[in-house]
Amino acid sequence: MERRLDQDLDRVRQMLLRMGGMVEGMVAKATQSLLDRNNQLSTDVIAGDNDVDHLEIEIDELCHLILGTKQPTAVDLRFLVAVMKINGDLERIGDSAVNIAQSVLQLNDQPPLKPYIDLPHLSQLVQDMVRKSLDAFVRRDARLATEVCQSDDAVDGLYKQLFRELLTYMMEDPKTVSRALHLLLISRNMERIADHATNIAEDVIYYVEGRDIRHSSGLSEEAARKAV
Amino acid sequence: MERRLDQDLDRVRQMLLRMGGMVEGMVAKATQSLLDRNNQLSTDVIAGDNDVDHLEIEIDELCHLILGTKQPTAVDLRFLVAVMKINGDLERIGDSAVNIAQSVLQLNDQPPLKPYIDLPHLSQLVQDMVRKSLDAFVRRDARLATEVCQSDDAVDGLYKQLFRELLTYMMEDPKTVSRALHLLLISRNMERIADHATNIAEDVIYYVEGRDIRHSSGLSEEAARKAV
Numbered sequence: 001m002e003r004r005l006d007q008d009l010d011r012v013r014q015m016l017l018r019m020g021g022m023v024e025g026m027v028a029k030a031t032q033s034l035l036d037r038n039n040q041l042s043t044d045v046i047a048g049d050n051d052v053d054h055l056e057i058e059i060d061e062l063c064h065l066i067l068g069t070k071q072p073t074a075v076d077l078r079f080l081v082a083v084m085k086i087n088g089d090l091e092r093i094g095d096s097a098v099n100i101a102q103s104v105l106q107l108n109d110q111p112p113l114k115p116y117i118d119l120p121h122l123s124q125l126v127q128d129m130v131r132k133s134l135d136a137f138v139r140r141d142a143r144l145a146t147e148v149c150q151s152d153d154a155v156d157g158l159y160k161q162l163f164r165e166l167l168t169y170m171m172e173d174p175k176t177v178s179r180a181l182h183l184l185l186i187s188r189n190m191e192r193i194a195d196h197a198t199n200i201a202e203d204v205i206y207y208v209e210g211r212d213i214r215h216s217s218g219l220s221e222e223a224a225r226k227a228v
Numbered sequence: 229m230e231r232r233l234d235q236d237l238d239r240v241r242q243m244l245l246r247m248g249g250m251v252e253g254m255v256a257k258a259t260q261s262l263l264d265r266n267n268q269l270s271t272d273v274i275a276g277d278n279d280v281d282h283l284e285i286e287i288d289e290l291c292h293l294i295l296g297t298k299q300p301t302a303v304d305l306r307f308l309v310a311v312m313k314i315n316g317d318l319e320r321i322g323d324s325a326v327n328i329a330q331s332v333l334q335l336n337d338q339p340p341l342k343p344y345i346d347l348p349h350l351s352q353l354v355q356d357m358v359r360k361s362l363d364a365f366v367r368r369d370a371r372l373a374t375e376v377c378q379s380d381d382a383v384d385g386l387y388k389q390l391f392r393e394l395l396t397y398m399m400e401d402p403k404t405v406s407r408a409l410h411l412l413l414i415s416r417n418m419e420r421i422a423d424h425a426t427n428i429a430e431d432v433i434y435y436v437e438g439r440d441i442r443h444s445s446g447l448s449e450e451a452a453r454k455a456v
Contacts, residue, residue, distance in 0.1 A: 064309065067295075067305050067309070068302040074297075077292070077296050081295070084312075085316065088313065088316065167409065170398060170402070170409070171405045171406070174399050177395065177399045178395065184409075
């Protein structure tokens with residue numbers, strides 16, 4: 001039975017990593033679609049969201065099944081709770097990538113407003129955050145997770161700078177309004193993806209350090225496990 | 229021991245409802261702040277977010293503690309998982325209310341762009357969705373939860389209409405850009421709150437009907453409970 005539980009947990013882990021790879025790819029593709037003015041890439045991103053939604057449900061179902069029919073220890077419980085939370089954040093990263101792709105399709109129809117410099121930089125930053133937060137999860141690396149949380153400030157700074165710049169465009173030339181607004185929505189979605197990566201990193205810290213079960217119960221992890 | 233578990237579960241439920249009341253109040257206050265041009269209300273909303281964040285952690289900790297030290301049945305497990313997910317959505321509704329309040333503070337500094345008619349309507353719609361989704365949770369009412377999911381279309385429609393209208397303002401008169409943009413961000417945050425209410429309603433359906441544990445395991449709920 002214990003062997004079987006380990007296999008189930010490993011399957012959950014693999015599925016979550018597959019999900020992570022999928023949404024990371026969506027963000028990269030949506031960005032590339034803008035830079036190359038290639039609509040097909042954005043169309044792919046939008047079409048791919050269904051697979052992400054299905055995988056989210058599959059992962060949730062497997063976690064529920066394990067919770068309901070096996071006897072996970074306190075550590076495994078924390079793992080499963082972390083997986084379900086990370087799963088939700090990954091699905092929302094997929095949604096943000098779709099929002100970006102939809103704006104890109106609008107932008108690719110019009111002449112470029114300006115050379116894209118900060119936006120690919122922002123995209124790279126947030127993709128790194130997503131990948132690192134998942135690496136931290138796999139390696140149970142709370143230090144790496146903390147690094148991810150710290151990167152969020154750089155993203156916020158870059159987003160604010162882009163916001164101001166795009167606002168100036170809109171105020172100075174009404175012809176730029178629609179394009180600048182789509183670029184602004186894209187930046188906003190990037191910033192949201194960074195927030196989700198930060199949530200994931202926080203869940204990793206919680207899972208690795210298991211702080212709150214111990215803090216609130218006064219029980220050691222060992223005692224909590226025995227009490228199950 | 230069983231008595232104690234019931235008490236714990238009831239405490240979790242009360243805490244979650246308190247959280248729901250808090251974030252609902254934040255959305256209402258932020259909207260009122262815009263209509264009355266009363267900055268104090270927005271300042272209150274922003275200051276209140278800390279309490280919401282703390283309550284989120286408290287609820288999560290209690291759920292973890294119960295998961296790790298009691299022996300919840302399959303039904304109680306589904307309840308706890310639902311609580312943790314709803315908790316996350318409520319916290320994000322609080323974040324959206326803060327975003328709205330921040331935009332309101334910017335808007336109240338400038339002459340009103342136009343009389344606010346659709347925006348309070350949108351706000352009322354999303355507040356109703358949040359309240360109904362929590363009512364559905366308390367009453368284990370999957371039908372009411374389904375109603376919430378259906379309201380999301382009306383919200384999306386209203387949001388798109390506002391978006392087009394505000395875009396037109398911006399294109400026709402550069403002096404309106406900053407105000408129209410803040411109104412657009414407010415509408416966008418309202419639309420996101422409706423998405424969170426929809427997530428909550430979906431979690432309620434999942435919790436009440438317990439569909440996926442049964443579908444994926446082939447076990448009846450009773451059999452799953454015995455297997456724990």
